[in-house]
Amino acid sequence: MKEKxxxxxxxxxxxxxxxxxxxVVISYFITGSFKMAASIGSIExxxxxxxxxxxxxxxxxxxxGRHKPTKDDYVI
Known part of the structure; x- marks a missing residue:
């Protein structure tokens, strides 16, 4: 099964x-500046x-890790 x-x-x-x-939260705690935290967050x-x-x-x-269902698989 593939995802679109x-x-x-x-x-x-x-x-x-x-x-x-x-x-942003981590950057704010480190820098103490919301402006700097928002700048870092917007770039990343x-x-x-x-x-x-x-x-x-x-x-x-x-x-x-993918399994392709077969006709013999149990389906609920």
């Missing part, structure tokens, strides 16, 4: 939202979204 590209895009956006909030938002998207697309081509 739009699913990877939606997963990318949702994960980056969580990841960027985490980065875009770079990591791009990296994650391509990471997902590569993994979509790898069969490791």
């Amino acid at each position: 590209a739009y699913r990877s895009i939606i997963k990318t956006i949702s994960w980056r939202t969580v990841g960027t909030l985490d980065t 938002l875009f770079t990591k979204m791009i990296l994650y998207y391509f990471h997902e697309r590569v993994w979509n081509k790898i069969s490791l």
